[in-house]
Each structure stands twice: as C-alpha cells, then as structure tokens.
Amino acid sequence: MRRHALFLLAAVLLAGATARDALDLWVARTDLPALTIDTGTEVVARDGTLLRAFTVADGRWRLDPGPVDPLFLDLLIGYEDRRFRDHPGVDPLALLRAAWQAAWSGRIVSGGSTLTMQVARLLEDSGTGRVAGKLRQMRVALALERRLSKDQILGLYLRLAPYGGNLEGIRAASLAYLGKEPRRLTPAEAALLVALPQSPETRRPDRHPDAARAARARVLARMVEGGVIGADRATAALSEAVPTARRPFPALSPHLAERQRRDHPGAARIATTIDPRLQRGLEALAARTAAGGASRVSLAIVVADHRTGEILASVGSPDWTDDRRAGFVDMTRATRSPGSTLKPFVYALAFDEGLAHPETLIEDRPTAFGTYAPQNFDRTFRGTIPVRQALQLSLNIPVVSLTEALGPARLIATLRRAGADPVVPGGQPGLAVALGGVGVTLEELVQGYAALARLGAPVRLSAEPGQAGPLDQRLFGAEAAWLTADILAGLPPPPNAPANRLAYKTGTSYGHRDAWAIGFDGGHVAGVWLGRADGASVPGAFGGDLAAPILFETFARLKPALDPLPPPPPTTLILPNARLPLPLQRFRPRGAVFAAAPDGPEIAFPPDGAEVETAEHLALKVRGGTPPFTWLANGAPLVLADRSRETALTAPGEGYLSLSVIDGKGRSATSTVTLRP
Template sequence: MMRGGLIFAVAAGLFLAATARDFGDACIDATDLPELTLQTSVEVADRNGALLRVYTVADGRWRLGVALSEVDPAYIAALLAYEDKRFYSHGGVDARAVLRAGAQAVLNGHIVSGGSTLTMQVARLLEESGTGHVGGKLRQMRVALALERRLTKAQILTLYLQLAPYGGNLEGIRAATLSYFGKEPLRLTPAEAALLVAIPQSPEARRPDRSVEAATDARDRVLARARRDGLIDDDQLQAVRTEVVPSARRPFPAIAPHLADRVLAEEPGVQRHQVTLDKTLQTKLEQLAREVVAQQGARLQVALVVADHTSGEVLASVGSAAFQADQRAGFIDMTLGIRSPGSTLKPLIYGLAFDQGLAHPETLIEDRPTDFNGYRPQNFDRQYRGTIRIREALQQSLNIPVVLLTDAMGPAKLLAALDKAGVKYQLPGGTAGLAIALGGIGVRLEDMVQLYAMIARGGVSLPLIHQMKGERPEGQRVLTPASAWQLGDILAGLAPPPGAPANRLAYKTGTSYGHRDAWAIGYDGRHVIGVWMGRPDGTPVPGAFGADLAAPVLFQAFARLKPSLTPQPPAPPSTLLVSNIELPQPLRKFRSRTAAFEADKDAPAVAFPPDGSEVELLPEGLLVRVSGGKAPFTWLANGAPVVVAEGGRAVMLDNLGLGFVTLSVIDAEGRSARTKVRLR
C-alpha cells in the first residue's frame, strides 16, 4: 500500500509539474509583445556612404539603425562578458544568475547584482518599464522568454544595440559612438568599448558630458573585469586606462542640410538616402561660403553647385552660408531660388546663332544704339564699340549684339532650347520678349549649372541628379558639338579675376538688373561650378557685379575642388577654324533678318548732286561727291562707266551732255547708290 501511494505521489508530482510547464508555456506564448520594429533616425549619406545628416526620431531621440556586423566584435565580447555570460545558452532568463542575485541580496541586505539578462534588458527597454518592483521584474522575465521564442539571439542582441541608453536623448551604440567619439562603432579601442558597456547601467549618472569622473570609474571597472576574464592582458589594461574619456558630446552631422531636407521631402518613407555629394568637397565649399559672406554685409547670401558634367551627378550643393534663421535667410535653399540670370544666358544665344548659320566667332557685328520697335537696350557701361567680332562681343558681354541675334532668331527659339536643356524658367508677365537675352527671365542656379554642363558636354543636355539610385535618363542634343566647343573656346579666353590663376577656365559672369544678383558659372573638361550671390529677398546690392563678386568665388571653388583643371577636349572635326576674311561671304558680317529691307549704315550715298535736282553743267564738267562706302569708287552715267577706281570722294565728271542723267556710284564692296538730276 505504501509503495502504491509513493507511485501515486510521484505521478501526481510529475502531472502537476507538466501542468505547470504547459501552463507556463501557454502564458509565454500568449504574451503580447511590444512593437519590435523600431523607429530609427533617418540618415543621409554621401556617395561613399559617409554620413552627411542624421534626423532624430519622433520623440526627439537620436536612435540610429545598426546591424550586428557593423559593431566591433571586441565590444560585443566585452558586453556579454560583463552583462550576460550565458546569453547564448539561456532561454531569456538565467536561473543561476537570478538565484545568485537573490542570495547576494539576502546575505548583504541590499541588491548587489540584478540578475537581468540582456534579453530581459531588451524587454525593459522595449516597454520602457522600471526594474524596482517584483511585478515589473516578473513581467520582464515573461517578455524575455517570449522574445527568445520569437526572435534569434542575433535579433535580440541587435535590439539591445539600438535601444541601450547612453544619457540624455542618446539611444543605441551608433548614437553613442558618433556623439562621444565622432565615429562609427565598427572600430573601437578597448577603453571606448568598456565605456560603452558601462554607461547603460546608469546612463544619467555615468554620462561623460555630465561627470567624467563617474564615467571613468565605471569604465575602469569594466576594464578590470575584462582583464579578469582574459579579454585583455596587464599591459593592455595599463595602457588603455590612460585613455582620456571625452567630456563633451559632438554634434551629429548636419552637412548639406538643404539637399538633405530635399531628398526627405522627395521620398519621405525611405530610412537611408544615399546622395551623389562628396562629403569632403561639400565640407570645403560650405567653409568657403562662410568665409565669403563673412567679408560682406549682414544680408548678403551665397549659393554654390558643383557637378560632374560627364555624368550629371551633383558633387556639392551649398544652399546658403549657414542653415539658420538669420538676416541672410539661411534656411532658404538659394540653389533653387528663382532669380534673374543677367548675362549668363548669352552663351546659349550665341551657340544657337552659330548652329543656325547666323554667325561665327569671327563674324563682325555692330554694337551701336539700336531701336527694336521701342525697346532700346544699352550696354552696362553705356558705351558702344562699333563693329566688333562676335568672339569679343561675348567676352565683353555686350548687350546690343546678343539682342540683335535674339531678334534674328526670335525669343521662342531661345525658350525652346531652354526646354530641351531641361531648364525650368519663369517669364515675367507670361510672355517672352527680347529682354530675356539680358536676363528678363527667372531661373534657378541649379538649372543654370545644368545648362553650362550641356555646353561643356558638347551640346548634349543631361538632367542633374543628386541621388545615387534611379535610372539615368538619356541626354538631348541642344547644340552641335562644333558650336559648343566654340563657346568654350571663347569663354576660356576671358581674363581671370585679379589674383586668380590664368588657367583658361571657361566661364561667364552675370549681373541682373538693379544689382540684385551676381553670377559666375564655369567649367573645365570634367566639372562645372555655379555661384550665385545676392540677397534672398531680392533687394538690390549696390555696386555688386558678377565679375567682381561671384567670379573670385568661382575660381576659389575650383581650387578647392582639385589642384589643376581638366583640359578641354580638342575641336570637333566639323569646327570651322578660320579668320574673318576666310569665312563664307554671308558669315563675314552679321545681317539682321530685316537687313534686305534696310539701308546699310556704312553704304555709299551720293552726297552731291542731290536726287531730283537741276544742276548747271560747267565747262570742265560736273562735280560729284560720295559719302559712306569704301574706296575706291566707280562712277556711271546712265549705266556707262565714266570714272573707274577713283580713290577720292569728290571727282569731276565730263562728257555728260545736257538733259536728264542717272548717276551711280559703286564702292569697293559692290554696294551702290544713285541719283537722278537734270543738267542745264
């Protein structure tokens, strides 16, 4: 009977244990877990993966995503040795650690060690619960057991790496290493790893920026444990303990803030953006922008764009000198501001004229006061050069010649070319007149850089891109290779600003009406840079000229981009490289579209006798005079030559006879004039 009772008791005990186990399993399986997909900081990285800008999560914390493979293995080893030696063997709760912690508490009268596993710490961090109450500890155990059933050890460890508190609004190891050490967590010194193990145990008390002493003491305890566990030797311990603990937090990267905000707006759901910028170059040009405005008035602003014109990739984009709400309106991205381009559209107009056979760089054109149906443009200096080569007209940025060409082509031709080049523009009043040739149109710096990249690329336009991913669109031809090369050859002949190297950078400056905008855009065989300076509110900047204000910044930007320019390509085979006298007759001198109906300003004219007059014929003949034209002159009476190749402008004609006679004069270029008179 006793034996039967023992068997029953054992069976009952086993049944109760199994029932308790099954009940426990059911409870664990039924555990509602907190959200396991963490919100991490949105990041913007450069073309090489270097961080440009990081954003806080919704509650203002810095919590950066990290993978286990992106963390120094030595740190992981130190963390497990110090916090949870049996992490890979327990099921979420380490019974031995719990019993040890309980015994220590009983013997010492206070808590010596907590007995929490890393999984339990993850449970607490996920639920943001405390550890001071038995109920809270039991809840953490239950959640930890449930986590171990649903996640891998690597996933649990990754959650800890993202959630561990490091004081203030820092969460996770990447936020800590960037803030305290200014680097990623993949390569850490033993002292750095020990500090990162120590801080989460008491993150506010051990914050290095609050108490270097407390942080150092905690780090040294972790290092001592690492020595005891054989992770480092005595020599290493002595060496790393001399390493100074940082006493301040570093700011998180905020490079290229305007472009970073832009890509976030373009793709709000993306966690990590990789842009085409180069962090080193971007940093150099942001520093240049700060230096430039520091020498100017409190309201003057600057913007720069650098692109590789062979690919269309933007390598640097500086929207302002400082991303702040100051008198310069630094929060406004002036690479996208709509501004008047001044004279920077002139190269496109000349290129179109070359392609249409209206002109050649050696063509002569008039720079004289001209009335275009009531529109009377003037040169910036209010001076006129008379007959001048197209090459010189562009280099001197004269207004009358470029308006003559625009008038000959029609403004619509220029707008069509801008459309094909992908340039977005705004027309004042919605209509295009001849004034667009001189900046009477609104464009963006980024688009102007794209336009000059087209010229530098041999006349083929590619949209500028600022993200590494996505399809690369095919280019559109806007200018012929010969015309694009000719523009580069002309612009490379411009004298550099005082003090700048004479490196044949092809560049053009511009100043908008009222000195509101100063521009300089230039390119070599690989890169194109655009500079805009002015006030974001559009108020005038007295005395501001593109050549004086923006051009020096352009040359400085190229100097910070690379030590020397990339050579321009050679002239395409189709390029007509001749002097003016060797040009085909129609290209030697520009004639407007109405030239056939207009008198040549320098054409010959019969100065005497006037047309329709009655003149007395003297015994020695008739005195005639010619004005204008080019000597020598040939005179005809009723179609018959009377005097041939006369060098003077006055000559006596004889053997004419009385009555009506038609007198004609022909100059050396074949131009003629005539008058009809009655001789008595």
Template sequence: MRGPGRRRGRGAGRSGAGWLFALTLLLWGAAFGRDSFDAWVAATDLPPLATTHSAEVVDRQGELLRAYTVGDGRWRLAVSLDAVDPDYIEMLIRYEDKRFREHGGVDAVAMARVFWQALRYQRFVAGGSTLTMQVARLLEEGPTGTLTGKLRQIRVALALEERLSKDQILQIYLDRAPFGGNIEGVRAASYAWFGKPPHRLTPAEAALLVALPQAPESRRPDRHPEAARAARDRVLARMEGAGILTEEARLAALTEPSPDRRRDFPMLAAHLADTARAADPLAELIQTTLDAGLQTRIEALAARAAREAGQRQQIAILVADHRTGEILASAGSAGYGAETREGYLDMTRALRSPGSTLKPLIYGLAFDRGLAHPETILSDRPMDFAGYRPQNFDGAFRGDIPAREALQLSLNLPAVALLDAMGPQHLYSALTRAGASPRLPIDEAPGLAIALGGLGLRLTDLTGIYAALAEGGHRVDLRFTPAPTPGFQPVELMGRAAAWQVADILSETPRPLGIRGAEIAFKTGTSYGHRDAWALGFDGAHVIGVWMGRADGTPVPGAFGGERAAPVLFAAFERIEGARTPLPPPPPETLILANASLPAPLRRFTPAGAAAPDPGPRIAFPPDGALVEGEALIARVSDGAAPFTWLANGAVIAQSRRRDVPLQLGRGFSALTVIDAEGRSTTAHIELR
C-alpha cells in the same frame, strides 16, 4: 537588477525580493509543469518588435550627411551588428551578460548568485538581469518594480529567445538602449558623444558606451562628466580582468579624455537633405549622389567667402559631374542657421535674375543656326529695337568686333542683336529644353530683355544649362538621386560643334587677377542693381555654379560677378580631388577658320532692321564754316567708332579713343578731318584768328 535606466544599490533589496519570488514561481512551473510552462511562454503576446529609426540622408558611399529625430524627438539611428566595433560588442556581452550566447533568456547561474548573495548579506546587492531581459524591458517600456511587471519581463524574455536569434535580440538592444537625454541606440550615442560612427570606437569610447545604459541620466557625460568617467574606468578594469584588454591597453585608455559635452549630429548639405526628405517623407534611408568629403570642403569655402564679403551677403555653390548629371556638392547658403543672412533659405533654388550668364547660350544657338561664327564680325554700336535701347555695362561701344571677343567681353548689344535675329522665344524654348524653369513677369511673353537677365532662374537651372554646353549641347539629367530621373530624355539644345565653339571661347576668357585654371570655361554675370553676382564654369568632367548676393534681394553696391563670384568658382574647382580633366577636342564637323576664309554670309552679321542708321563720324565742334578765336581748340566728334584719327590740311595731328580732343592748329584756314576705326571720315572747313 542591472537594466537600462536603473541603478544598482539600496533599491536592490526591495526589487531583489520581487525577483526572487518571481524566479521561484518560474522554477516551480518549469519543474512541475513543463508542457504548461512551454505553452505559457509560446502564448506570450510580444510587444511590437519593429523600431522606428531617424530618417537619414547619406552620400554616395553611405556616409551620413544629415539625420532627423523620430516623431517623439529622440535620436535613434539605425545600425547593424557589422557596423559596430566588435570590441564594443564583446565588452557589452562580457560586462552585462557573459552567458548571453548560452542561456534561454533567464540566466539561472546569475539568479543563483543573486539568491546566495541575498542570504549572505541579508539584502540583494546585485541584479540578475540578462541582456534579453533588458531588451524585454526596452520593448515594454512599462514598470518592472512590481511582481506582475517582473513576471511579464521574464516571460517576454523567454518568448524572445524562442522566436528570435541571439543576433536579432542584440540588434534590438543596439537600437533602443538609452544613452542619456534623447539619445537612443549605440549609433546615435557614438555620434552624440564622440562625433563619429560606432565602427571607429576606441576601447575607452566603447567602455563608456557599455556603462551609460545602466544609469543614462546620472552618468550623462555633459552633465555628470566625473560619474561618466568613473563608470568607464570600471568597465575598463573589468575588461582587463576578463582578458579582453591587456594592462597596457587599459592604462592607455585611461589617459584618453572622456567627453564632457554633447556633439552636434552631422548637418552636411542641410538644404538638399530637406528637399530629398520632402520628396520621400516615409523613407528612413535616403541615398544621394553627393560626396561628403567634397561637400565639407565646399561648405567651408562658402562660409569663408560669405564672411569675407560681409554686408549680410549669402552664397550658394553647386558642383556636379556633367558626364552623369550627378550632383556632388550643394551648399544652399553659408550656414543653415545663419539668421542674419537668412541662411535657412536654399539659394540654389531661389529665383534670381541671371544677368549676363545666358549669353553663351545665345551665341551657341546663333552658331548652330548659321547666324554667326566665333570669327564673325558683330556690331557694337547704339541700336534701337522697336523702342528697346540696351546699353553696355560700361556705357561704351567698341564698334566692329569678332563674336569671340564680344562674348568674352560680355557686350550687351551684339548678344541682343543675335537674339533679335533668331527670336526671344527660341532662347526661352532652349531654357525649358535644358530642364530649366524660367519665370517671366505675369502676362508677359519672352522679349529681348531676357538676353540680359530679364527673367527669373535658379542656380540649379543655370548649372544644368552649362552642363549641357559641356556635354556637346545635350540636356543633362542634373540630379541628386542615384537612379536616373524617370522619363528623362537627353534633348539636344544645339549641335556639338556650336557647343564646343562656345566652350572654346569661354576657356580663353581673361581670368580674374591672380587666378589660374586654363582648362576651365567660365562666364560671370551681374544682375541689374548689383543684386546678384554669378559665376559658372566647367572643365571636361565637372560643372560648378556660384551665386552671391543678399538673400532678401536688396542691392549690394559694387558687387560684380567677375570680382566676387569668379574667384569662388575657381577655388571650388581646386577643392575637387584629382587632376583637372581637360576640355574635349573639337568635333570633326567644327568649322575652324579665320574671318577672311569664312563663307561670305558669316564674315559679318548685320541684324535686319535692328541697327540704328550709322552715317559714320560727325564733327560736332567746330562746325563747318566756323570762325574760332585763338590758335587751339577742343574738337568733338559724335557717332563713328573709336579710335579716331584727326588731320589738319591732310597731316595727322592727333589720335585718340576719346571723342573730345585738344588740337593745336595755328592761325588761318584749315581743313579739319576725322577718320574713325572703320575708315569713314568727315571734314569741316574752319578759320582760326
């Protein structure tokens, strides 16, 4: 018998006798009791025909991203006839059952040949099993070495031919044929042995897949590569003899290496695939909006970036089309199985501190409420907000500065002052309206600290927020499902003029050294303790979010968003095929004016009750009336805004941004004056001896 999992040879004598006896009974019944025979076939109780397939997650074009084994641990991927190389189908039928399209389940010609060979050689040297009979055996999964088993197999084959079309029978074979180990079906076999779908098979590959089901274990390419190759070559020789292949084609196929190892099944977007499957655990096919090609390039970028960062650092990257909300690529880590980096964790959905990445939203809300304009002068000085005294990242203060520059420099004081003016709850509400799920410490209400990262957000949340900025201030339905999210409403976070102003500012933010990307608006962020490095950006079509850090939340000393995450962000944009889509022009209602031309309330922002009293510069040393030995001294100024100009008796003697400056005055009385950047001054009268 020639059937899945069976070998031809010595055992054919005993099994052949059983086949002969079974065939004799069937022929006798068909000849002398046709009606009864037909009724016997019609009454056949068929085994279940439905096949359980591996769950598959595919991209927007149907390309496989990730598959899962069925319940018993076998790989069995669904496949249709038109998704298999036609040459493989032709080889299979020609090699296994050349009269498949004509017979009714049992091939009488083949059986006669078996009988004749048995008489001639005094043993059964070949089987007469048809493809339909092999399908019957696959469906039954029962013994066929007994007379009862053989009769049952023939009966099921005849019944299958009565109830199914030839293509439907062939379909079951393509789904269930064994190909070694836990591999079932031609599609799973094509991925396992060749790493590609079955519509792209070469003649040599098709021949191997024809040969494997005859002896799936003894011909397993990873365990018995020589046996697999020899079986393949016999199929190729038979195909040349049958006129399916030319001699040249056969000789070329013989030079093709036969696989000697099993390949891994595709594992793209592994974390997102897990999420998609958890949302629909009964589905066999889950389509997503991802682009498999882009996903491959983004995962390679993530792996390289994490490797170069070292220190057990991880990375997550999210790419989406903000015009539709469709996620195009999602790398939850730099390796799903990277144990030392906790690669199994999906860092696109991990709650982390966003650092300074919420500042663009704060400025956009302030612009929209008329509190400020990109050219409004803000104050960057020490401030006290009811006991909360934030500092800039570098500990310095810039004094008066335009809002545009304050955002580009990511200064803390101006952002906190703006948030204080409109209330932290407004920012928190904007986050939720953008689709984010911010997490505050238990029993705490939103406070000013959320401006600088004092809450938990996910990379998916932040990417959605920046997508809204790119889409004129409207919430975007960020999703990986092809269909829109049920009940989604495009809520407005801010007017389109305010959103454009933020994008315009971010598009002019200085790039990291050696980085280009003029059409990209971006912002970086670093959380407290250097635990999280962020970079988010968008052009006219795409939005990308990047997170870097350690998955366990431990600090990474010296890791900054601008140095670590920003280069990855721009590299991710380069992985998107096609020309860069420019940012849109300003909406007609946008107020584009210099500071001097702005309405008076917009020229300068003065936070009510937030700024600490600032009397201007004060000479801390030497104090007024001091007597100093020598002709030189080191003067010190406190308060005021740098740079500072120093005068002695009305003559300029020094200019410096530093608060300590050496001065050469000469002996005698001097009127020492300092003037700060805002024109405020103070004088101390001293004597040098």
C-alpha cells in the same frame, strides 16, 4: 516500500511536467510589444558615409546601429550577461546570485537581469525595482527568445539602450559623444559605451565626466577579471580622456538632405551622389566667404560631373542655421535673374543658325529695338568688333541684336530643352531675356552649361543614384557649342586665380541683386551664386569680382588639375574673318537677313517642318536667289559657293536638323526638318 518510492517519483515527474506545460502556456500567451523599432532617416554620401541624420517623431536620436566593433559586443556581453548565448531569456544562476548578494549586504547589488530582460524593459518601459515589473520582464524575455534569434535581440538592445538626454542606441551615442561611427572603437570608448546605459543620466560624460570615468573603469576591471581584454590594454584605456561635450550630428548638404527626405517619406536610408570631401570643403569655403562679407549676403554652389549628370556637391547657403542670412532657404533652387549668364546660349544658337561666327564682325553702337534701347553695363560702346570679343566683354547691344534675329522665344525653348523651367514675366518673352529678364535657378543654369560642355547634348543633373542621364533633344549642333566654349575658355581668370583654361561666364543681375559665375572643363561643371535671399540689392556686387574667384577655388578643391576641353568637331569652321563666307563676315540685323524679296532664296526641298526618311544622301534644292549658294547644316558650312541649285549632303543621322542657304547677295532662307529612320 519500493512501490511507494516509484509512485512518489512518478508524482514528482508529473508535477514537473505539469509545471513545465503551465510555464509554456504562460509564455505562449504573452502579448509582446511591437518589435519594429522606428529609426531616424539617414541621408548618405556616395561612399556610404552619413551626410545628415534626422530624429524620430518624438525628437529622439535613434539610428540603425549598422556595423558595430566586435570588441564592444564582447565587453557588453561579458559585463552584462555572460551566458547570453546559452540561457532562454532568464538566467536562474544570475537571479540566485543577485538574491544572495542582496541578502548578504542588505541592499540590491546587482539586478540579475539578462540582456533579453533589459530589452523587454526597454520595449515596454516597465519598472526595474518592482516585483510585478520584474516578472513581466521575465515573461516577455522568455517570449522574445522563442520569437527572435539572439542576434535579433542584441540588435534591439543596440537600438534602444539609453545614453542620456534624447540619445538612444549605440550609434547615436557614438556619434554624439565620440564623433565617430561605432564600427571601430578603442577599448576605452567601448567600455564607456557599455557603462552608460546602466545609469544614463548620472553617468553622462558631458555633464558628469567623473562618474562616467569611474563607471568605465569598473567595466575595464571586470573585463580583465573575465579575461575579455588584457591588463595592459585596460591600463592604457584608463589613461584615455573621457569626452566632456556632446557633438552635433553630421549635417553635410543639409538643404539637399532635407529635400531628399521630403521626396522619400518613410525611407530609412537615402543614398546620394554627393562627394563628402568636396561637400565639406565647399561648405567651409562658403562659410569663410560669408564671414568676410555683409551680414545678410548668402551664397550657393553646385558642382556636377557633366559626363554622368551626377551632382557631387550642393551648398544651399553658408550656414543653414543663420537666420540673418535666411540660411534655411536653399538658394540652389531659388528662382533668380541670371544676368549675363544666358548670353552664351544666344551666341551658340546664332552660330548654329549660320547667323554669325566667332570672327564675324558685329556692331556695338547705340541701337533702339522698337521702344527698347539697351545699354552696355559700363555705358560705353566699342563700335565694330568681332563676335568673340562681344561675348568675352559681355556686351549687351550685340547679344540683343542676335536675340532679335533668332527670336526670344527660341532662347526660352532652348532653356526648356536643357531641362530648365524658366519663369518669364508676363508669360511672353521679350528681348530682355538675353540680359537676364527671366527667372532661373542655379541648378538649372549649371544644367544648361553642362549641355554646352557636352557639345550641345543636354543632361539631367541629379543627386539621386540612377536618376541622372542624357536628355533627348540637342540644344544646338556640336560645332556651335564648341565655338561658344572656345570663346568662354579665352576669358582671363580673375586676379590671383590659377591660369587654367576654364570655360566660364559671369553675370550680374539688375540692381546688383545677384552675382553669378558658371564654368566647366572637360569633366565637370560648377556654378556659384551670391546675393541676398530676400532679393534686396547688394551694392558693388559683380559676378566677375565676387563669384568668379569662388568658382575657380571650387575647381581647385575639386581636383588638382583641370580636364582638357574636347577638340573641335571635324566640321567646325575655324577661319579668320577674311576667309569666312561673305555672309558670315559681318552680321546683318534681322531686317537684312530676313527681308522679303521677290527673287530671294527659298529652300524648295526639304521644306520647313518636313519629316524626311534618312538615306545615304539628303537632297537639297533652292529656288530663287542669286548664285553662288552656301549651305549650312546645324550651323556648320557644308557647301560653299556652289552655283548649282541642287546638291546633296551626307545624311547626318536621325534627329533634328537645321538647314540654311545663303545666296551671293547675302540673303538667306532656313528650313528645320526631322530625319526619321
């Protein structure tokens, strides 16, 4: 008898072991679905908050869950699968309970599915009520538990759980229904988000708020029974309103976000340097401005920290969904005529070349430059005025005279050194480039003004972390840049604007197609553009009237007080007209400055185009001309009224150096050299 009992026990153990081995083999041979879940690309601000999210390929909102409130996880596990941390993927006790409840009531009361089985169903979209489907879910669940950790399985659920419509996952649901990230949820919010995936279409709060409220109450009641939350917290949660509308997903800086996604295909998360508070404020400013203007007028704003080159805000249009304004067009990148906004660069180059000084007198009279006879905007002339006043009044004749002396190609080359890609009609620049006869973008203009703010040192602007930074070649000397900025800072602010010392310039393109205002202080640079995206005229649109007030309000939203502009470089020539060197007291047109004369001055050393090794002193030699001689380096007078033909200056260090010599009769010669270590 004992022998038979031992034999029977051995047979049972063998059968159990055989069944276990068979189960192991059955689970091991399971073909698992793909476990890599696509999530939509996210473009985030400098503080990590969401600027804009994108759907996955099939149009569903499915996002990486990110941090999730621990209360939600406690409610989810407590309500759906209390033994989630302990079972191997299938919970026999839950299955027995479901079977007993179904037999007792004559209907299915609970399904007995674990969270792992729900993940298996979501991965394969298998049925819930069919026996074959349930067995498949159990098999996949057992296999998942062998392949993944519990937290990884929970992460799949947080990505895939359905929440109605095209919403999948906890984060998409929290943003759409609650308008917030799921990292911090109230008990009412957490309970609602636990309840919805059980029947996502019939419990959608935006369509069936009563059903959603009842489902939330059932979750709270069971969690009180299970001791997950206290009765007081549950009672307070029941009084909290259920959301009744679906909110739009964040879409701050939509044009820039779209561009970043296009430039980084396949990236799940793209960081930017955008300041979300500033971006939100400027988008509201643009929308308010557009609402009070013509129906087809668009607007764009760019703000950057010129000390680092980081773009802090980029508004491509007042409303990217407004087809009337062609809001889908990013006007920060559209090529337009800059009007008078390039004039400061002409003056800075003239100061750098020793052609003029802010107190130099210049003529504003009817002048023909060959067949080109420009007019001032108001068709009046001021006669003889200081250069400072000519720039502040944005007069055309003086700046064209300076452009002729410099050569228009010099202005185009300067813009390219600033990082712009100017579009020159016909390929050959003419004198009209100084008045806006060239195509540039708002971003490029702001980048050029950043170089002015940095005393001639250009910087690459970028909204990508680590991509902004200094560019190699200076545009002009620090002294010339400071003198130009000082003139621009003397412009009166627009009516009702703060009387801040903002260095700025406005511009209006031909035919009133574009209105501009670009400005900077000691830390930041900003630009505003108004016009129609299709290039049509906007009658009455002037940069000073429309764009300048928005520029000043942009800085007001940026910070409470402006950063001071830098002090003048030590070698800056700050003198009244009467005390300037004679050649700088009055501007002489190109024919006078560069007239060939047998006895005119010529720089003998260093010759034009030479590369010179740097030493402690740089020797200078002039032949011809009439003493005394005035020497300028990068526009700054260094040697005044020297009767000697040989002199020396302290070498300014390696890099580009523009030398000019002016003799006693006002004749001049120039030499551009490169100093090498």
